[in-house]
Each structure stands twice: as C-alpha cells, then as structure tokens.
Amino acid sequence: MIQKLKNTDHLILMGDVIDSTHKDQPKLASQLADLVAYINNKYIEETLSPLTITLGDEFQGISKSIKFGVNSILDLEEEGIKRGFDFKLHYVLLEGAIETKINHEIAHGMMGEGLTRARNILTEKKRSRNRFRFELRDEKLPGLENLFEVLDGIVSQWKLADFKLIYDMITISNDSVVGEKYNKDRSLIWRRRKTLMIKEYLLLKTFIQEYVSSYE
Numbered sequence: 001m002i003q004k005l006k007n008t009d010h011l012i013l014m015g016d017v018i019d020s021t022h023k024d025q026p027k028l029a030s031q032l033a034d035l036v037a038y039i040n041n042k043y044i045e046e047t048l049s050p051l052t053i054t055l056g057d058e059f060q061g062i063s064k065s066i067k068f069g070v071n072s073i074l075d076l077e078e079e080g081i082k083r084g085f086d087f088k089l090h091y092v093l094l095e096g097a098i099e100t101k102i103n104h105e106i107a108h109g110m111m112g113e114g115l116t117r118a119r120n121i122l123t124e125k126k127r128s129r130n131r132f133r134f135e136l137r138d139e140k141l142p143g144l145e146n147l148f149e150v151l152d153g154i155v156s157q158w159k160l161a162d163f164k165l166i167y168d169m170i171t172i173s174n175d176s177v178v179g180e181k182y183n184k185d186r187s188l189i190w191r192r193r194k195t196l197m198i199k200e201y202l203l204l205k206t207f208i209q210e211y212v213s214s215y216e
Helices: 027-042 066-084 113-123 144-155 158-170 175-182 186-195 197-212
Strands: 011-017 049-051 058-065 090-099 132-135
Touching: 011 066, 011 113, 027 049, 027 058, 027 066, 058 066, 058 113, 066 090, 066 144, 066 158, 066 197, 090 113, 113 132, 132 144, 144 197, 158 175, 158 186, 158 197, 175 186, 186 197
Parallel strands: 090 132
Antiparallel strands: 011 058, 011 090, 049 058
C-alpha cells in the first residue's frame, strides 16, 4: 500500500550521465550545464529548488508537481537532441521526505530519506535498470515507468547523425517545410518520419503528458 503524503514529502528529480567516464569531461560538463540552465529557465515558476549539478555528471532538484517533473525529463531529452549532444541520461523522479529546510536558490545542503533513496536508485549497478525510474505515491499513476520504457525504445534507435532532422520532424509537422530545409523531396522526409517512428513518439509523448496532467 502506498503511504499517504507527509508534509515533509517532496518531488525529487535526479539524473546522471550514462557512461560519463568515457566522455570528453570538459565538453560533457559544459553541455550538461547548458541543459540544466535551459530547464531551470523554462520551469522557474514550477520549481521549489532548481536543478543543480552536484557531482560533475549528476544533478538534482525539486519540482512542484509530477506534471512539471515529467515535462522536465521530456524537455531534457528533446533539448539534448536539438543540440546534438552525444550522451544519454538516467532519471529518477521520486516522492520522498526532505527533513531540512528547502533551499530555493540551489539544490545543495538538504537532507532526507527521499534524497538518499533517490540517489541509491540512481546509482544502482543493475545492468537491466531502466533509464527512467519513478517512485510516486499516487496509486493512480501505475505504469508510468513502462510508458517511458516504450518511449526509450523508440529514442534509442535514433542515431546522432539524424538528431537535427529528428528534432525538426518533431517540431514541424509539414514534410514539405522540413524537406526544404534539407533540400530533400517531401516523400523522402515522409519515409524518414515513418522509419524513425516520429508519429509514434509524438503520440506517446502527448499521452504521457495528458496522463500525468489528469491526476494533478
């Protein structure tokens, strides 16, 4: 049985870079900082404590709602595609206790069982662990992790060389307009859209957003 929320419970978002030791460290640090800054700027009104890079390749923050926690994850993913970043992230979105005062300026100096549990989930070494992990107390939100696993099944097939095209197809529905940007025939863009499962990705993304919004 999922416990009822306590007044010390908050929505914690943590993430880290997969296989960060094999990346160009200065470049990675700069790119991750750009992603975090983008999310903090976009969701400043929906954040209790802004996303803060804690250990070089990890970040944490506190969101005001599941809706904006999930949207932060989706936007981190798409912004990475837009910018052509060649790394992926693990995520944990978890409702848990923070016993110390919330730091509204930077996500440092806070302690609590929820933060400890989120970090333990984030750093567990299971080979089979999902890239997206959720521990939410709302019993009406089962299956969210499974939905993201399906989403990741689509995204994991995308190649870095196609990221610019993929982002344009995600944000521009007109194949002719996309084709003009790449000097390609509309029918070729349509075929690429089918092969890359852009329609399926967008349908699933929209469903996830509506799914979490309906329980706010």
